[in-house]
Amino acid sequence: MNELKVVASIAEKSALRYTPAGIPIATAVLMHHSKQEQASTQRQVEFEITAVAAGAISKRFLEIQLGVTMLFTGFLARKNRNSKSLVFHITDFQENEFETPLLD
Template sequence: MNRLQLTASIVEREAVRYTPAGVPVASCTLQHHTEVVEAGIPRQVELTLPAVAAGEVSGKMEGCAMGIPMLFTGFLAKKHRNARTLVFHITELQDLGKD
């Protein structure tokens, strides 16, 4: 199964573009900071990750304030067939400040 949930903040955002079929696509960069325990030892984890959202979710992502933690759900895929870089494809997002 390819499913990722990540609490992160949007730190960069590009203008919405449209596919030839007219589907809106929003691209951004997410930033994540946390502490996890690995082998009994606390470890600081910081990462940035390129992400995209298509369709209705792209509009929701565009409405998100930058720098505010959100819960993003989706999957990882290569940027294109021969790429080595992974991109987080967002399928759901949730404002952590709202119940």
């Protein structure tokens, strides 16, 4: 199974573009900050990941304000057939429902 859920905020976003088939594509960089437990110790986790939303969800995706923390759901795939870089393909998102903020 290839499903990823990440609480993150949009750090950068590009203008909406369209594939040759006319499918709208939104691209952004997501930023994540959290503390995770590993080997009985707290670890500070920070990363940025390129994200893509395609189809009807893309316009809603671009409406999210920069810096707003959301829960993103999707899957990982190569940037293209010959690349080793991964891209997070967003299939759904919703407001962050965690009681405490993940940002310090």
